Amino acid sequence: MPSGPAAFLALFFFRAFLTWCDVRSRLEQGVMGGQVSSVDGVHVVVVGGGFGGIAAAQQLKSRGLDFTLIDMRDAFHHNVAALRASVQPGAAVYTCFAQRTFIPYKETFGERFVQGQVQRIDTDRQTVVLEGGREIQYSHLILCTGTDGAFPGKFNTVASYQTAVQVYEDFVKQVQAANSVLVVGGGSTGVEMAAEIKTEYPNKKVVLIHSQIGLANPELLPSVRQQAKEVLLEKGVELLLVSLCLCGRVGVTELLCVSGQKVSNLSELQLNVTQKNQEVTTERGDTLSTDLIICCTGLKVNSAAYTPAASGRATESRVPLTGCLADDGALKVNDHLQVEGFSNIFAVGDCANVSEPKMAYHAGLHAVVAVSNIANSLSGKELTSYHTGNVTMLLAMGHDDGVGQFNGLKLPRCLVALGKSRGLLLWKSWREMEQKQP
Numbered sequence: 001m002p003s004g005p006a007a008f009l010a011l012f013f014f015r016a017f018l019t020w021c022d023v024r025s026r027l028e029q030g031v032m033g034g035q036v037s038s039v040d041g042v043h044v045v046v047v048g049g050g051f052g053g054i055a056a057a058q059q060l061k062s063r064g065l066d067f068t069l070i071d072m073r074d075a076f077h078h079n080v081a082a083l084r085a086s087v088q089p090g091a092a093v094y095t096c097f098a099q100r101t102f103i104p105y106k107e108t109f110g111e112r113f114v115q116g117q118v119q120r121i122d123t124d125r126q127t128v129v130l131e132g133g134r135e136i137q138y139s140h141l142i143l144c145t146g147t148d149g150a151f152p153g154k155f156n157t158v159a160s161y162q163t164a165v166q167v168y169e170d171f172v173k174q175v176q177a178a179n180s181v182l183v184v185g186g187g188s189t190g191v192e193m194a195a196e197i198k199t200e201y202p203n204k205k206v207v208l209i210h211s212q213i214g215l216a217n218p219e220l221l222p223s224v225r226q227q228a229k230e231v232l233l234e235k236g237v238e239l240l241l242v243s244l245c246l247c248g249r250v251g252v253t254e255l256l257c258v259s260g261q262k263v264s265n266l267s268e269l270q271l272n273v274t275q276k277n278q279e280v281t282t283e284r285g286d287t288l289s290t291d292l293i294i295c296c297t298g299l300k301v302n303s304a305a306y307t308p309a310a311s312g313r314a315t316e317s318r319v320p321l322t323g324c325l326a327d328d329g330a331l332k333v334n335d336h337l338q339v340e341g342f343s344n345i346f347a348v349g350d351c352a353n354v355s356e357p358k359m360a361y362h363a364g365l366h367a368v369v370a371v372s373n374i375a376n377s378l379s380g381k382e383l384t385s386y387h388t389g390n391v392t393m394l395l396a397m398g399h400d401d402g403v404g405q406f407n408g409l410k411l412p413r414c415l416v417a418l419g420k421s422r423g424l425l426l427w428k429s430w431r432e433m434e435q436k437q438p
């Protein structure tokens with residue numbers, strides 16, 4: 001690993017490169033529009049203050065468009081760093097790592113931020129209805145409700161950010177108390193989780209179990225996925241992966257079948273709490289004993305605000321966005337990111353049914369397109385289209401290593417470590433929120 005001035009220079013150029021590419025991709029999409037001064041009757045409501053929501057709100061702010069940002073929590077969660085916050089104790093490096101992963105909305109958006117859970121969207125009356133009955137009218141709506149998933153990758157509870165920080169600090173103690181940890185699910189989150197634990201606590205036994213062929217996101221280059229596996233093995237993570245086994249024979253031809261490694265008694269196990277020697281069984285019949293089980297599977301689109309069952313209204317006709325939902329609850333959008341059938345409603349980020357990996361990076365790009373299209377529609381200009389580019393994805397393998405690809409090209413591990421793994425891009429979110437990182 002380069003260190004000292006070499007590391008600084010490499011990091012500087014990598015950041016400059018990322019910034020340049022970001023600006024370039026916006027230019028290519030023709031969306032570096034100028035300021036639109038506040039327009040009478042225009043009020044944009046942004047639902048969800050994740051990566052997509054804060055990017056949309058900042059775009060609206062810089063264009064001088066009137067807006068309200070709504071989130072059920074009081075702080076933005078930079079969940080890209082949530083796994084580090086689960087293993088790094090407070091006394092290390094900074095006073096508390098978890099604290100750096102939550103950024104309060106009020107400081108950035110003031111009265112333009114409203115805390116509340118959106119329960120219903122009334123497209124006829126152009127209002128969003130919050131829990132408790134408060135209604136907020138919109139001329140344009142940007143839905144950025146994202147996804148929820150298992151803790152610690154996601155923090156799903158509605159709680160103050162001080163409580164959220166405490167939850168992560170308490171979880172660090174659970175990890176510290178365990179001699180062995182089982183990480184369930186070898187997608188990108190599981191891979192990063194296993195690497196974080198083994199990097200911070202090299203003496204703990206860490207096992208990663210995965211039911212699919214190949215680790216990490218399937219959209220990554222096979223060589224990057226292979227490299228992720230190699231880094232885990234180098235760090236000493238034990239892998240329980242899919243294997244091929246003989247399941248029959250026709251004449252001289254052997255029939256091979258894929259034998260998955262999946263925990264079969266997950267629902268009976270207590271997750272995220274250290275209990276010595278919990279018995280875990282796999283669908284293949286193996287058993288293993290571990291002190292702590294962390295689940296890294298199952299992201300689910302937050303569609304509660306626009307699905308009838310969750311919004312407590314039995315009839316679909318009263319929930320007009322129901323017809324726009326894909327099977328996984330994501331909102332179907334056209335190339336302009338307008339929700340099918342609505343010219344003034346946009347979906348951005350994980351809740352948009354765009355065929356690409358669900359990533360913060362993409363949520364930010366979507367936000368630029370959605371806000372540009374609101375401005376374009378107001379000034380009578382042609383709408384901008386969103387085009388998925390080649391996959392850019394960086395996996396932090398602990399603070400000292402990383403794998404990934406940029407625009408479809410595999411990156412050297414040291415560059416990913418410097419560009420992402422070391423600081424987990426926290427600086428980017430604090431800069432976007434115009435606040436000083438503690």
Ligand SMILES: Cc1cc2nc3c(=O)[nH]c(=O)nc-3n(C[C@H](O)[C@H](O)[C@H](O)COP(=O)(O)OP(=O)(O)OC[C@H]3O[C@@H](n4cnc5c(N)ncnc54)[C@H](O)[C@@H]3O)c2cc1C
Nearest residue numbers: 048050051052072118145146147153349350358359360361
């Ligand atoms: C552990 C982990 C690491 C990751 N690392 C990376 C990475 O390195 N790079 C990358 O590009 N991507 C990464 N991702 C993916 C990235 O986190 C998501 O793609 C990103 O968060 C999507 O942003 P979003 O704005 O669409 O939604 P979210 O970030 O999920 O935010 C949605 C927001 O909406 C709010 N909300 C939901 N429903 C309502 C409602 N009804 N009323 C009010 N508010 C509501 C929620 O409170 C939340 O704040 C990672 C994901 C995980 C889990």
